[in-house]
Amino acid sequence: MEFRLLGPLEAWHAGEAVVLGGQRQRTVLAALLMRANSSANVGYLAEAVWEKPPVAPESNLRTYVAGLRRVFTAAGENRLVTRPGGYLITVEPGELDLETFRQLARTGDQAWRDSDFGSAAEHFERALSLWRGQPLAGLTPGPVLRAEIARLEDLRLTIAERYAHALVELGRPEAAVSDLRTLLAEHPLREELWAQLMVALHRAGRQAEALDAFADARRHLVTELGLEPGARLQRVQQEILAGEQPQDTEISAWRQLPMDIAEFTGRQAELRTLHALAEPASRTALTVAVIHGMPGVGKTRLAVHFAHQLVDAGRFDEIQLWTDLRGFDADRPPISPAAVLEHFLRLLGVPGQQIPQELESRAALYRSRLADKRALVLLDNAASEEQIRPLLPGTKGSLVLVTSRRNLAGLVGARGVPLDVLPETDAITLLSLIAGDDRVEAEPQAAARTTALCGRLPIALSLAARRLRKRPMWTVKDLATRLETAERRLDQLAPGTREMHALFTMSYQGLPQPQQRMFRLLGLHPGDDFTAESVAALAQCTPEEAEFHLEAMLDEHLVQQITPRRYRFHDLVRPYARDLAQANETGQPVHRLYTWYLYAAESARNVFDPHRGRTFDLHPLPEHSVVPQFAGHDEALAWYESERGTLRAVVKAAAEDGLPEVAWQLAWVLLSFYYRRSHWDDWIATFQIALDATRSLGERRGEGIIWLGLGVAYSDLRQFTTAIDCHQKAQAILEEVDDRRGQAWNLNNLGVVYVYLERLTAAADCFHRGLLLFRETGDRQGEGICLNNLGDTYRRLDRPSNAIGHLEQALSIQQDTGDQRGLQFTLGTLGDIHHDAGNHKQAVRSYEEALAVSQALGDQRTAARMLANLAQTLDADGESASARIRWQEAMTIFDELGDAQADTIRARLG
Missing domain, CATH: 1.10.10.10 (Winged helix-like DNA-binding domain superfamily/Winged helix DNA-binding domain)
Structure with a gap:
């Protein structure tokens, strides 16, 4: 399969165009292809696909990815892989025009730098021929993808400029003129294109046209930007007027880097990332790297050390500019960009009387002084994007390193390098290096404990190590004990206490x-x-x-x-x-939060499982609490998925912190979600906590309900003996408290276990008893589900007429009440009856109807089961190719759910 991004998005297979689905789905594919063979996380995809991403985009993205999988599967391809937190698309060499373009550009660029202009021109020409217009024309991508497109456009122009330069050097200036004029019609403010056009015309003996080109360039720049042409264009004009061949002049600047830190250690992964960003073969535009992280994490140390590595390797040895922007100085305000530019311009040889007063003019002069130069600019402790933007060179060969406590996400084109605390091994190494003796190596366990108590934060480790160095009689264990037992741990880092506290306190205060x-x-x-x-x-x-x-x-x-x-x-x-x-x-402000989660979870549950009522009152909600409302199934389920870990933590915390009633009620509310998404570990863990909570309260009815839920969980896990034991305990308690509706549901679910065990007579008995109780209590949802289960049991007993009678009653109830959740099961059972009778076409229709309902509900597990049933029926009907597609779709969902049925299907598919 071939993919094309350098124009309208296209995919081709066996010489034919592939239909890729709707615009959102195609945008997801484009975003994945931009990071082909690398994992693309949900955050990146959301910012690439939507202008304003939905609150929980995971469900939408899962739908689009499933659609793409169907497209690839239909073409006999297996391209998409689910990764933790995202997805990965695999592309082989030569299949993606973007990657081919980048490879040709890299090769041509290296040849261009080596003055091998023949090879450079050949590779540049092949690269530019791949373009079919604007990348991803026809799509409406989000901000991340728009930034990617802008970078590609800039790369294209850079290659076009260097292609023109190579043609001129090869004695073919006329060949460059036409392409340059075409590009300038689209990009009239790009000065380097004008400069290359002027050079090409001059080399072709067309001096008058070259000077006319300068006049055209000046008119565009003055009219649209209010700026005179930069130093590069002016220099080319003067050389043409003087009858000289245009050439570059050298800039001499101070080398401003601060000294490296002798005790620097670790950060190898981050250094590799930074070196990759600074690699010439991969850089076709100005590179801006923002090293960001919490106070004291070592941002400046890393930036300075990396900068020295580059200079020692012969990179950026001509121009190195540095300044401390004082973005987080407690005593002084941040430095203004205008002041920084004045300082930089003086270093770059601009006399003071020639430095403009206006910020924009200073920035323009600064960019012109660095035009076509390779400068390393280190901007330390930046406060904001606004402070940085005027300080960015306009040239492609430069590198800007920024450090900040903020991620500066609004700096378009910048690449963030987040800095976390040190890994344990590096933290111990730093502790030993500063302590200056063998005590750290002699006590590895105490050293590991000390680094953990310092949070592996470099500044905390440095202060602790210096205290150890000043106390030669202390062991490392002594230091660890002091840190562990101190009421205020930071106080033990004296004499650096003020420094350590200031890191957090300055931001906090x-x-x-x-x-x-x-x-x-x-x-x-x-x-x-x-x-x-x-x-x-x-x-x-x-x-x-x-x-x-x-x-x-x-x-x-x-x-x-x-x-x-x-x-x-x-x-x-x-x-x-x-x-x-x-x-x-x-007081107990956190109790408000526990109760809010109970009501928020109930609000979401009411959206995707509205017919599952409850027969107890929830713990009272505090006044002025705003309970979230959800627009539909997808939004409610997405909220549950995003809050899943916290909900489990709230059940535990509420039970331990004086609100056991909230703990067991929240667990009960979570049952609908856990069942639908097969989160068995969370299900059992929260219900075990809830069980203890009900017992501590003497809440017998709640205990019975929780035993019922545990029975369903163990049934799903095929641990049927344990499931039966849970249901029997539930039944005894629910009969004791005369909860007839609870008994009905428990009997229904116990009957399901008996069906799995092929104890069909016992199952039918449970369903009959449950059915009577459902009707007695007026639970129409329960009645419909129980009728479906009874119909399925009669089907298994080879009594199809009895089965159909019960299923028709179930359908009538579910259609009357709008119970879509129950309807999907009944439609599935009807499909089973048709399949058993060999009525494959009717079975397919029933399964497809059930599948549509499951997908609309976001019930992935039932959808996967319907897909598997559909595949089995299609296979029996001789449609093996269609069956295989459905098997693969079912397997993908089961894999995402961690359901063992995925392995069964995988074995079947070979």
């Missing part, structure tokens, strides 16, 4: 009072991450206020953002926040 309080309360949040909605419940404010405060903390790197609208603490900041909360907060 810089927040307004409401944000300071929210930061403290976040230390009590039981989840690994949190949203504005949950934080609003914790802090008793609106979600809009919570999001505003979280974004402010994100800017200060006090919290991190893992996916759109989800935040988390760094592991070292969390205990700092918790310490502040314990010292400053009173």
Whole structure:
């Protein structure tokens, strides 16, 4: 299969165009192909596909990926692989025009740099011939993909400029003129294109036209930007007027890098990333790398060390500019870009009287002084994107390194290099290096404990090591003990206490009072991450206020953002926040959060399982709590998936922290989600906690309900003996408290276990008893599901007429009540009856109807079962190719769910 991105998106197989589906689905494919053979995470895909991504894009993306899998499967291809947190598409050499273009561009660029202009021109010409217009024309991509397209366009222009230069050097200037004029019609503000056109015309003996080209360039620049032509264009004009051949002049600049740090250690992965970004063969545009991370993580150390590595290797040895932008200085304000530009321009040889006063003019002069040069610019401690933008060179050969506590995501084209704490091995090495003796090596366990207590944060490790060096009589264990037992751990890092506290406290105290309080309360949040909605419940404010405060903390790197609208603490900041909360907060504010999660989960459950009622009152909701509402099945299920880890943590925390009633009720609410998505580990863990919670309260009815839920979980896991034991315990308790509706559901689910065990008479008895109770309590959903199960049991007993009678009753109830969840099962059972009778066409129709309902509900597990049943029927009807496609679709879903049925299908497919 061949893929084409350099124009409208196309895929070709065996000489024929492949239909790729709707625009969103094609945009997902384009985003995956932009990162072919590399994993593309959900965050990247969401920003590539949507202008404003949905709250939880995972479900939508899963649908588009499934559609693409069907496209590839129909073509006999297996391209898409699910990876943790995202997807990967495999492409072989020569199959993707973008990769071919990049390879030709790299090869041509290297030849161009080596002055092998013949080879360069050949490779550039082949590369440019692959373009069929604007990349991904016809799609409406999100900001990430638009940035990728802009970079590609810039790469194309760079190659076109160098192609023209190579043709001129080969004595073929006339060949360059036509292409350059065409490109300038589209990009009249690109000065290097004008410069190449002027050179080509001059070399062709067309001096008057070359000077006319300068006049045209000046008119465009002055009219549209208000700027005079840059130094490069002016120099070419002067050389043409003087009758000289245009050539470059050298710039001499100070070498401004600060000294390297002798105790630098580790960071090999980050250094590899930075070296890859700075590699000439892969850089066709200005490279901007933003090293960002929490206070004290070593951003400046890494940037300086990397810069020295480049210079020592002979890279950027001509121009090295550095400044501390003071973005996070407690005593002084950040340096203005205008002041930095004045400093840089003086270093670049511009006399003071020639430096403009306006920021834009200074930036333009700065870019012109670095035109076609390879400069290394290190901008340390940046406060914002606005502080950085005027300081970026306009040339492709330069490298800009930025360090900041903020990720500066608004800096278009910049590549973020996040910096986390050190791995344990590197942390121990740093501790030993600074301590300066063999104590650290002699006590490896104490050293590992010490690094953990320092959070493996480089500045904390440095302070601890220096204290150890000043206390030669201490062992490493002594230091670890002091850190472990201290009421305030940072105080034990004296004499660096103020320095260590200042790293967090300066950012914390810089927040307004409401944000300071929210930061403290976040230390009590039981989840690994949190949203504005949950934080609003914790802090008793609106979600809009919570999001505003979280974004402010994100800017200060006090919290991190893992996916759109989800935040988390760094592991070292969390205990700092918790310490502040314990010292400053009173009462039980976290109880509001536990109860909010109970009501939020119930709100989502009511959307995708509205017919499953409850016969108990929820724990009261605190006043002014804003419970989220969900527009449909996809949104509700996506919320559950995104909050899954936190929901499990809330059940545990509520049980341990004085709200056992919330713990067991929340577990019960989660049953619908766990059943639909097969999250068995979470299911059993939360229900075991809930079981203990009901017993601590003496809540017998709740205990019976929880035993029922455990029975369903163990039944799904094919642990039937355990499942029967759970259902029998549930039945005894539910009869004891006279919960007749609970008994009906328990009997229904016990009957399902007996069906699995082929104990069909016992199963029928359970269903009959349950049916009577469902009718007695007026539970129409339960009645419909039980009728379906009874019909399936009669089918297995080879009594099809009895089976159909019960199924028709089930269909009538489900259609009357709109119970889509129950309808999918009944349609599936009807398909089974038709399949058994050899009525394959009717079976296919029933399975397809059931599949459509399951997909609309987002019920992946039932959808996979219907796909497997459909495949089996198609295979029996002689449609093996169609059957194989359905088998593969079912296998993909089972794989994502971690269901063992995937292996059964895989073995069948060979």
